[in-house]
Amino acid sequence: MANERLRDALLRNGLDLEHVAKATNVDPKTVERWITQGRTPYPRHRHTIASMVRESENYLWPDAVAPERKAEIAGSEVVKVYPHRNSIPVELWDRLIGDASEHVELLMHAALFLVERPRFIKQLAAKAAAGARIRLLFGEPDSPEVATRSDEEQLGDGTLAARIRNALAFYRPLIGVPGVEMRFHRTTLYNSIFRFDDEMIVNTHVYGFQGAHAPSLHLRRLATGDLFETYSESFDTVWNLSKPADF
Template sequence: MNHALRRAMANAKMTEAHLADVCGVDAKTVGRWISEPSRIPHARHRWAASEALGEEESALWPNAVRSALTTGPDREIVQVFPYRSAAPASLWKSLVTKAQHELVFAGYTNYFLWLEQANLASALRRKAQGGCRVRFLIGDPDSEVTAAREVEAGVPLTLSTRIAVTLSELEKLRDAPRIEGRFETGHVNLSVFRFDDEMIVTPILARRVGHDSPMMHLRRRQPDGMFDRFAAHVEELWSRGRGIWSPDAQA
């Protein structure tokens, strides 16, 4: 929901039909501007709506303004959130749904995914059966790194407990093709989730758990940009990882 546009219309006592007349579109189009925040109106429609509502264009459609002004690596930043918990669950579902080739879940526990995404295991199974590679990079629950982080975080639901939940869920997918998991500890302070050419990155702050940490949504725009650098980081950790039940774990 584009809450800023909705509030501006309410403050101006302007209906969808009225704003549509001002902008030269139909009322259904205005309804989609409100209900689909990723939908960006044409520039002439944004300007007309901003003038009619007495609001800055940047307040109603900040992504459109940022896209027009940023160049180079900055364009890879789609959106930022001060807390991961502030991002809508629908964003994660959309990214998983759209991915066709590559899904990487390099969160230290990946625990929140199973809580917030309904039927995630079924979705991952379908993706894998359709040819998508699915990988989980998980913190080693028995490592010194995990133990030290548990002491620092000081929360009742420990990292090793959350990792155990993910391992239990992954065990149900053991027979699925193209789904792999490895243990590593190099990402204890940085979670990276890849969905083809889109990515979620969460730097974990001191004495904070994942949902309290800032989050960036990236989209690949160029070689060796931010996206590629985070992707290379994950590939390095994956190459060092210890297999859970991927083929190398059976050796």
């Protein structure tokens, strides 16, 4: 079976068989087999290619690392566990937001705490102008999923929908900005995901608790890790099920 992830990663980065063959010191036909036949390169070659295309080895070759090894690596991907999202230091959020230069991906319902930062929206616009890809997923305010979550978190009827509409008002300056995409999702939100390049905050959701009071994980992506990639793929799944946000 062809390795479409590898093929796509090479195309996105403007790399052909010759580029990869030269970097890994193998014959171009070997590289072609890695793509068209799904052959798995040696670890040293996987590391080189992953660095070239800025993807994790686990994303490009999901079956290359043994499950027990993935479990060991996952522990190293966890930078810190916070008992509540609102216990995450402001300085960490500021660093993650400020340092991101390639990817900002947010899966949330409202996340009003982000737009409470006076410069947040302008920062996103500036990052998009500099070439970063900004993807924002909000809960669809009128969806039954949002209404259910509002009840489950004991917020009251219509409270979460109102919070989302309030948050959207802050994001209006980003409408039509190249590099910024905003969508509505109607999924059951098991986790809110805040990705900034190769770091991520995962805000778990606990029945009966508001998101700010639920545990959160600070993750850092590792080349052969599986944990960061799991949440990243989850984001992509929701993205593909979403629709353009209608303000």
